[in-house]
Amino acid sequence: MEFETETNEIQVGVVGLGLMGSSIVVALLVAGHPVSGVAPLPGEVDGALQRIKSHLRHCQESNLLSQPIESYLERLTLSEDYQILNNCRLVQECVVEIKEIKAEVYKKIHEATREDVIVSSNTSAIPISMLQELSPVPERFLGIHWAEPAYLTRFLEITKGQQTSDETGQWVFQLAHSWDKEPTFLQKDVRGFVTNRLMYAVYREIFHLIEKGETNLEDVDKAWRYDAGSWMTFMGIFRRMDYLGLEDFPQICRNTFPKLNKMTRVPEVMQTIADERARGIQDGKGLFTYSGEEAKHWEEAFAAFNKDIFRLAEKYPSRPLSDKSEIQQGDDK
Amino acid sequence: MEFETETNEIQVGVVGLGLMGSSIVVALLVAGHPVSGVAPLPGEVDGALQRIKSHLRHCQESNLLSQPIESYLERLTLSEDYQILNNCRLVQECVVEIKEIKAEVYKKIHEATREDVIVSSNTSAIPISMLQELSPVPERFLGIHWAEPAYLTRFLEITKGQQTSDETGQWVFQLAHSWDKEPTFLQKDVRGFVTNRLMYAVYREIFHLIEKGETNLEDVDKAWRYDAGSWMTFMGIFRRMDYLGLEDFPQICRNTFPKLNKMTRVPEVMQTIADERARGIQDGKGLFTYSGEEAKHWEEAFAAFNKDIFRLAEKYPSRPLSDKSEIQQGDDK
Numbered sequence: 077m078e079f080e081t082e083t084n085e086i087q088v089g090v091v092g093l094g095l096m097g098s099s100i101v102v103a104l105l106v107a108g109h110p111v112s113g114v115a116p117l118p119g120e121v122d123g124a125l126q127r128i129k130s131h132l133r134h135c136q137e138s139n140l141l142s143q144p145i146e147s148y149l150e151r152l153t154l155s156e157d158y159q160i161l162n163n164c165r166l167v168q169e170c171v172v173e174i175k176e177i178k179a180e181v182y183k184k185i186h187e188a189t190r191e192d193v194i195v196s197s198n199t200s201a202i203p204i205s206m207l208q209e210l211s212p213v214p215e216r217f218l219g220i221h222w223a224e225p226a227y228l229t230r231f232l233e234i235t236k237g238q239q240t241s242d243e244t245g246q247w248v249f250q251l252a253h254s255w256d257k258e259p260t261f262l263q264k265d266v267r268g269f270v271t272n273r274l275m276y277a278v279y280r281e282i283f284h285l286i287e288k289g290e291t292n293l294e295d296v297d298k299a300w301r302y303d304a305g306s307w308m309t310f311m312g313i314f315r316r317m318d319y320l321g322l323e324d325f326p327q328i329c330r331n332t333f334p335k336l337n338k339m340t341r342v343p344e345v346m347q348t349i350a351d352e353r354a355r356g357i358q359d360g361k362g363l364f365t366y367s368g369e370e371a372k373h374w375e376e377a378f379a380a381f382n383k384d385i386f387r388l389a390e391k392y393p394s395r396p397l398s399d400k401s402e403i404q405q406g407d408d409k
Numbered sequence: 410m411e412f413e414t415e416t417n418e419i420q421v422g423v424v425g426l427g428l429m430g431s432s433i434v435v436a437l438l439v440a441g442h443p444v445s446g447v448a449p450l451p452g453e454v455d456g457a458l459q460r461i462k463s464h465l466r467h468c469q470e471s472n473l474l475s476q477p478i479e480s481y482l483e484r485l486t487l488s489e490d491y492q493i494l495n496n497c498r499l500v501q502e503c504v505v506e507i508k509e510i511k512a513e514v515y516k517k518i519h520e521a522t523r524e525d526v527i528v529s530s531n532t533s534a535i536p537i538s539m540l541q542e543l544s545p546v547p548e549r550f551l552g553i554h555w556a557e558p559a560y561l562t563r564f565l566e567i568t569k570g571q572q573t574s575d576e577t578g579q580w581v582f583q584l585a586h587s588w589d590k591e592p593t594f595l596q597k598d599v600r601g602f603v604t605n606r607l608m609y610a611v612y613r614e615i616f617h618l619i620e621k622g623e624t625n626l627e628d629v630d631k632a633w634r635y636d637a638g639s640w641m642t643f644m645g646i647f648r649r650m651d652y653l654g655l656e657d658f659p660q661i662c663r664n665t666f667p668k669l670n671k672m673t674r675v676p677e678v679m680q681t682i683a684d685e686r687a688r689g690i691q692d693g694k695g696l697f698t699y700s701g702e703e704a705k706h707w708e709e710a711f712a713a714f715n716k717d718i719f720r721l722a723e724k725y726p727s728r729p730l731s732d733k734s735e736i737q738q739g740d741d742k
Contacts, residue, residue, distance in 0.1 A: 077674070093575070173657070201660075229635065230637045231632065231635035232637035233632060251728070262624060266625075269632075271615060271636040273636050274614055274633070276617060276665040276666065277610045277611055277659075277670075278607050278611060278646065279662065280610070280669060281606060281607055282603075282607060285603070285606070289597070290597050294727075295603070296646055296647065297647050297648055298593050299604045299645075300603075300641060301641065301645045301722065304562035304607075304641060305642035305722065306556055307711075307714075307716070309635075309712060309714075309718065310634070310710070312634045314629065314696040314697065315630055315697060317696060318689030318695035318696050318699075319690050319707065320689065320713065321688050321689050322682055322687065322696075324534065325612075325682075326680060328605075328609065329675045329679060332605075333673045334607040336606075336609065336610050336613060337610075338671055341662075341666070342662045343662065346655075346659050346662060347659060355655060356654050357652065358654055362655055363650060363655075364647070364651055366651070373729055377643070378643060378652065381640075381642075382639070383723075385721070387640065388717055389634065391713075391717070394631060394634070396710060
């Protein structure tokens with residue numbers, strides 16, 4: 077299926093204008109779409125507009141804009157009223173991870189929009205197959221999972237649920253190629269999605285080592301940043317294995333797998349933090365502690381880093397020689 | 410313990426001049442040490458010298474050298490004879506991961522060197538506590554674990570075994586601060602070390618998802634590069650959790666941990682590769698396939714990427730405000 081329509085002719089909607097929703101609105105504006113943003117919570121529109129303007133300035137500093145900021149804002153409509161979605165072809169839901177609330181949102185979207193609308197969720201907590209049962213039109217429902225900040229990361233995971241039609245999945249996958257992303261298309265609904273799922277395997281093992289007193293938070297972060305971080309953006313998991321030569325892996329799997337942790341409970345450190353209702357950088361209390369100045373630093377430094385790593389990733393594409401043959405074996409396995 | 414001696418007055422040795430050994434020789438030369446490199450395999454010296462020269466040119470292109478390449482080569486001695494180690498304070502072993510061979514190497518090192526020599530291993534397969542039993546002087550034996558390429562990565566993991574003396578550990582840890590690294594110091598001997606151990610937790614889970622047909626190699630690498638890679642070099646594991654706000658983690662641990670895989674066998678794909686004796690980028694057959702041109706591309710591109718990510722990591726230090734208070738909570742937990 078070829079995509080013949082320009083993004084500026086495809087109206088898209090976003091419901092839920094919190095941190096992630098605002099960031100997705102900006103990604104879609106920058107991709108050229110006219111965007112309708114619905115704030116289901118009263119009074120949320122003003123804060124969302126400020127966030128969106130601030131993100132657009134960040135895009136401008138990062139040389140992502142082809143037009144002045146005002147041109148993007150002219151294509152944006154924000155309201156508490158779902159009726160502004162009436163002409164949308166795609167509506168992204170980004171509301172709180174509570175099924176009853178999402179069900180209500182899907183009902184309101186379908187009441188307000190045209191018949192062929194596709195609805196997507198940014199959920200990372202509820203399986204798409206479960207969520208689509210709450211939708212009046214499950215075959216035109218799927219997951220679109222963004223990374224923060226949505227306008228300055230290349231990651232985008234599109235996930236079909238059991239009832240999602242092929243046509244819906246393909247349409248969104250094709251469209252997403254106009255968004256300056258490296259979209260992946262999951263045919264099956266893996267709970268937690270790939271990266272999240274793998275990170276929880278990492279969390280389980282590392283909290284186990286911390287609980288045993290084998291290492292400490294600061295050393296782990298150093299190891300992860302300077303060791304894993306030294307190849308991750310370049311290679312991913314499997315190409316790195318190819319790079320290292322594969323010879324020792326089977327033996328190390330046999331030695332190491334039986335020693336990996338199998339805990340199913342919440343790690344002690346996480347439970348302590350939950351009991352204290354600590355919110356990390358937001359309130360200065362977390363796994364580390366932060367003064368106001370430090371919290372501000374981490375926010376600003378990450379905004380700068382996002383820009384740097386986005387450009388760096390661009391220098392090292394997945395298919396550098398524009399030759400698709402190299403990935404076919406991977407696809408088949 | 411303060412380090413009062415300049416690196417150029419501390420002779421160090423490397424035994425085993427394969428890919429990793431050659432790379433470590435260069436890291437130590439660049440740090441200012443006079444280096445004695447022993448090739449335990451006959452005929453290995455010539456190839457090692459070529460690799461070392463090539464690495465030094467890579468360092469020069471990356472602006473890591475303060476002197477001409479020749480000055481570094483003047484401080485290098487290569488031989489098959491262990492006697493060149495006679496004045497070394499520290500000898501790094503980088504030979505094949507076979508205990509009998511390592512035991513023989515440790516014996517020869519101690520026969521050739523001064524009484525107070527410290528011996529370190531780059532092993533990532535054998536616990537340091539087990540390995541040091543093969544050493545004639547276990548209290549002056551420890552692990553120094555480098556990342557490839559050793560001269561252009563910030564990672565360095567120093568690991569004490571059960572019998573390693575505090576003095577030995579501290580001496581090496583202090584010295585390593587002259588090497589332009591971000592060294593971590595493991596007081597206990599965690600089999601597989603932190604990053605390797607966590608990567609095997611990742612491998613187990615991801616090969617399980619691949620075996621179930623839930624995803625494919627190419628999509629996983631994309632997700633890992635563009636999602637995990639978008640924050641890893643900046644934040645590490647725990648600071649990212651603080652950044653995300655911590656609120657949802659306990660619930661997702663409870664939901665996700667019980668679903669994570671517990672396999673102890675070698676994953677099918679890895680077993681197939683082992684049966685085929687595929688060597689990845691080295692022979693063009695691996696998880697992906699590679700033409701000669703593609704293999705060359707990945708080697709060269711990674712050399713360029715190393716330089717970029719090394720500089721990028723430098724822009725975002727672990728303790729940006731030079732205030733150590735923020736990490737104390739982390740240290741205590």
